[in-house]
Amino acid sequence: MADFLTFAKWDGETVTVRFIQRSCAMSEDLRGKGEVRAAGGAASAHVTEVARGTGDGPTLSTEAQHRRAAIAGAAGTALEYYEFSIYATLGLLFAPLFFPGGNSVLIALASFGVGYVARPVGGLLAGWLGDRFGRRRVLIATVLAMGTFATLMGLLPTYAQIGLAAPVLLVVLRLLQGLSAGGELIGAVTYVAESSTSGRRTLSSALTTTGSVLGFALAPLVTALVALGLDNEAMASWGWRVPFLLCLPLTAGVFLLRRSLAESTEFDDAKSDGTVQRSPLRALVREHRMAILRAFGISVAVNGTGYLALAYFPVMLAARLPEEGGALRWWNAGALLLTCGVILGFARLATVFGHQRLMRIGLGLFAVFSTPLVMVLTTTTSAVVASIAYFGFMVLVALQSATAYLTMTRDLFPPEVRFSGAAISFNLGNVLAGGLAPLLISAAVQATGDGIIPAYFAIAVSVVGLVCMIGVRARDAGAVAAD
Incomplete structure (x- = not known):
């Protein structure tokens, strides 16, 4: 008969029971993570976790929580970026x-960038709440707020109907949407990374960031589907409202999915150990200033290159090739959907070679290939050629999406200040290089006539990212040696 040890853990809210088949000497500190370590030799222990849960959310097996966390993270992030x-x-x-x-192009990009002004404030608030009271509740709140404000945009009367109040209300809703979105992506990555085992953490985190690209893909895809049944006049008059109004049922679905989640494993452990900070922002500034600067620089690199592809190029191509507008929407959506698969492919490579090594390679490739890709995008008159070049740029973006977010969250910050540190750093970089840069680049291109300015920008932010990666190490003890 097999020799079993039974462990029970009570932390005031949770009872966790494990049956462990003993085949070696084990360390006494399991800390609720399902980990078994050999004392002075190889281990072959078998662990079965019967239950894990907290008073905040349902009780789930670890395996079910991992799957649900990754899916809920990706779904919420897809909704965020679809709405944005x-x-x-x-x-x-x-x-x-x-x-x-x-100027319609400048106005479109300016109003797009307005939402990013509020993101650092939203990230500051969400990070403090997430580090103080838990990740799960914050992620539910962000989804509900984002969906509400996006739906209201689809219901707004126009300037012809209510005058100056129309653009004012639009800008206010955009600001509120940015405020609520400030904690979404980085909060979802934090939650998923903390709810995954070491061997699955890179892939699970990459699945969450895949949601951002999927959201950007859904936007032109839904728009193209709506445009199929409408002429140009109807689309410009009222058809544009339909994609906004679809946010209501999408938000309801993501809310139900996130409502079923338990709290993240590492935050639960921090509560059990008494390491949750009463003032996480104070601890962050006092003890982790260098980590904030590194994460900010990495965010500048990731968002700077990413938003060239996701915000600047689609608007620029639509303005340059107006007669190809319908075809460009379909090609753009197709390129983005393919990119989702590429991200997951790179994430699998990262589990072998190390996510930080692949990230450094990706930043180097941006510095090399940005100029030729931008030259094609700014000179071609073919929607097909433009879409191929666009997909090439998105492959480089995918390499960053698969690797950088795990570095900005788990590698750089400990659990007690992780949400705050990552959210503040990420959103500051997001505003500077993501929300405002497309507008400034467009203005610079129009002022100088130099269409290669986007490539100069991509090279510059890639160098910033490479500098900030110097000396950064993976937090996992069992991470790939290259990291």
Whole structure:
């Protein structure tokens, strides 16, 4: 008969029971993680976790929690970026209805960037709440708020109907949407990374960031499907509202999915150990200033290159090739959907070679290939050629998406300040290099006539990212040696 040890753990809220088949000497500190270590030799212990849960959310097996966390993280992130990117996708259509007169391209990009101004404040608030009271509740709140404000945008009357109040309300809703989105992506990556085992952490985190690209893909795809049944006049008059209104049922679905989650494993452990900070922001500034700077620089690199592809190029191509607008939407959506698979492929490579090594390679490739890709995108008159070059740029973005977010969260910050540190750093970089850069680049291109300016920008932010990666080490003890 097999020799079993039984362990029970009570932390005031949770009873965790494990049956462990003993085949070696084991360390006494299991810390609720399902880990078994050999004392002075190889281990072949078999662990079965019967239950794990907290008073905040349902009780789930570890395996079920891992799957549900990854799916819920990806779904919420997809919703965030769908809601945010339909603004950029449809901006050229509805901008004249709210901002009559003026340069439609600059107005579309400017109103797109407005939402990013509030993101650091949202990240600051979400990070503090997440580090103080838990990740799960914050991620539920962000989804509900984002969906509500996006739906209201689809219901707004136009300038012709209510005058100046129309653009004012649009900008206010965009700001509120940015405030609520400040903790979404980085909070979801934090939650998923903390809820996954070491061997699955890179892939699970990459699945969450895949949601951002999927959201950007859904925006032109939904827009193209709506446009199939409408002529140009109807699409510009009221058809643009439909993608916004779809946020309501999508939000309801993601809410139900996240409502079923338990709290993250590492935050639960921090509560059990008494290491949760009463003032996480104070501890962050006092003890982790260098980590904040590193994460900010990495965010500048990731968001700077990413938003060239996701925000600047689609608007620029739509303005350059207006007669190819319908084809570009389909090609753009197809390229983004393919990119989702590429991200997961790179994540699998990262489990072998190390996520930080692949990230450094990706930043180096951006520095080399940005100029030729941008030259094609800014000179071609073919939607097919433009889409191929666009996909090439997105492959490089995918390499960053598969690797960088785990570094910005788990590698750089300990659990007690992780949400705050990552959210503040990420959103500051997001505003500087993501929300505002497309607008500034567009203005610079129009002022100078130099279409290669986006490539110069991509090279510059890639160098910033490489510098900030110097000396960064993976937090996992069992991580690939290259990291």
